[in-house]
Amino acid sequence: MKQLLFILLFTPLLIWSQSNFEKAEKLFHVKKYDEAQLLFEAILKTRPSDIKTIEYLGEIAAYHKSWIKAGEYYKKLKELKPTEAEYFYKYGGALAMRAMEVNKLKAFGLVEDMKGAFEKAIVLNPKHIPARWALIELYLQLPGILGGSESKALSYSNELAALSLVDGYMSKGRIDEYFKRYASAEKYYIKANEIGKSKTTFQKLYNLYLNKLKDPKKARELKQKFESS
Template identity: 60%
Template sequence: MKKALIIFVLFPSFILAQTNFEKAEKLFNDGKYNQAQLVFESYLKNNPNHLKTLEYLGDIASHNKTWDKSITYYKKLKTIKPNEANYYYKYGGALAMKSLEVNKIKALGMVGEVRSSFEKAIALNPKHIEARWALIELYLELPGIVGGSESKAIKYSAELRELSPVDGYLSRAHIEEYFKRYEEAEEQYRRAVLIGGSKICYQALADFYKNKMKQPDKANKVWEEYRNKKQ
């Protein structure tokens, strides 16, 4: 009888908590991030280790570019659940964005943790595509003296090609474009279009022609090809 009474008393609170989380989640999915944040924060007070709430709040902070907040949320997530690859990926991403806002000396001190976070994500999930893209970008942007490496960027691009041929071709095109080897970049973009055929692939090739090659006519032909394909 006593147990039944406890359940009866607590049940409305449980329902209310679930309703608040679902309300916040709907606000988030509707793009109403500031409203969602308030409800998630309220929910978190009574559920301090609720993984999805912490992740949503980290994502909202990232959307708002409040990197210190997002770093805090993602760090707590990987502490609570250290075997979840995505938490390390998101933590590394927020840390990388934060490094762009600090002085160069401090930023260089953050590079190791950024890199190890992405590598950890891959170690936990060998099929993690986004972490490899992040490492490619990192190795391209870093000066050689502090770990930048074209060969390592190419290595991760080759791994992407094994996991997802489209991502492999697009990432290799990005590398070739970065080093202004435009002929090779064009070939890789064309392969991505041939294999993938998605709007993203056509967009990448069109942007390449328009912004890098300064050939708007070719960019228009790419979109024409895409439209004809969709008909």
């Protein structure tokens, strides 16, 4: 009798929840994020630990640049699924974006959690490339007194090189560009572009020529070559 009562009470609720999830998912995929959010939030009230629902809400919050809310969703995800590298990476990313919006004192207070999240992502997935990029940028941007370190950035760049030659060259170029060693950055970006031949590798080298080396001729020639290839 109790089992029958459970079925009668909760089956309609489960059907409603599943139906709404499918609707919300479709809305999300056609970029109707506000409508999708309302449905996902309603679902979360009945299924507070549903990983996919929380993940979608995190993505919507990130789209709206609501970094506090996004961080809360990703924090919950990494707690619910502590073996998933991507959730730690996204949590760290939300903290990093939040740090860009607040004053320096508050931003520095987020640093350890950021580093911890990115490092954990790498532990869980040793081939995680974006987490290494995030740590490179973090160590470049941080003042030395708070842990900023070119050598640590280079260490992660070397790890990237072992996973992807293009990312290795690109990251070394980024480090040299940050420290205004533009001639050296150019060499690395050229190598990355020769291998990658992508819009990303082209854009990095093009921007270096145009904005840092102030060489419009090289920029123009590179653009012509890229557009004709």
